[in-house]
Amino acid sequence: MNSYPENFKKLIESLEKLPSIGRKSAIRLAYFLAFEDKFSAINLAHNIEECVQDLQVCEECFGVSDSYICDICNDDSRNNGELCIVANAKDIFLLEDSGEFSGKYFVISDIKDTNIKQLEIKITNNNIKEIIFALTPSLGSDGIMLFLEDKLSHLGITFSKIAQGIPTGVSLENVDQLSLIRSLQARIKV
Ligand SMILES: [Zn+2]
Structure with missing residues (x-):
């Protein structure tokens, strides 16, 4: 990464720290934000800043809120x-x-x-x-x-x-043992 422009390198490094973002995705996103859609990039930066400043933990339920007590x-x-x-x-x-x-x-x-x-x-x-x-x-x-x-x-x-068991669209061979046991225990009449 030594040949990368300094700020571009920093952007890639920041994106790489995000959950489920690997190096290739970080480069692709950094390029998109820095060159292909500058308006979205500024908007994203603004939205992130506002969320970081405004959001807090609800004092009553400990959920996410923009005030002392959340809307729910x-x-x-x-x-x-x-x-x-x-x-x-x-x-x-x-x-x-x-x-x-x-x-x-x-x-x-x-x-x-x-x-x-x-x-x-x-x-x-x-x-x-x-x-x-x-x-x-x-x-x-x-x-x-x-x-x-x-x-x-x-x-x-x-x-x-909440009920547990076999997720929709997943074949039995890919289901872990605990889920299989629980789905048998929680079986329902058809
Ligand atoms: Zn709440």
Whole structure:
């Protein structure tokens, strides 16, 4: 890369640090931004700067927000008694895009007492009746679910988790053993 113009080299290095961007993609993107679509490049830089400055963690659900409390937490029409627990704030976007969930969320990034206290407050204040765990299937997730069910059992709520099994369009030979076992356990009548 010594023969590259200094700023172009820096741009490639920045892009290479992004998730799922390899060296070839970084060069292609850098060239596109620097030469082929300068307007998009300036716009992108501006949008990144605004997001970095404006976005924060919602104080109530720990999701992504542009204010102290996020729009979902503030939306009374979503008080349907359901609370979806996710492990990462960005999972909320995936669930929102699916359009299948209309309750509230809570991000449980790590199991600390302070976080559980806030989860209890969220459950009480929002009159939550059902907790839905939307966690990536793993033994660690099973541990988190058992732990939370135990900690929250006194609140008289029900617990469920998203179904697991064989993803659509994936052949059985490419499915890991845990998913295969879970899909058998969660089989349904046809
Ligand atoms: Zn929120």
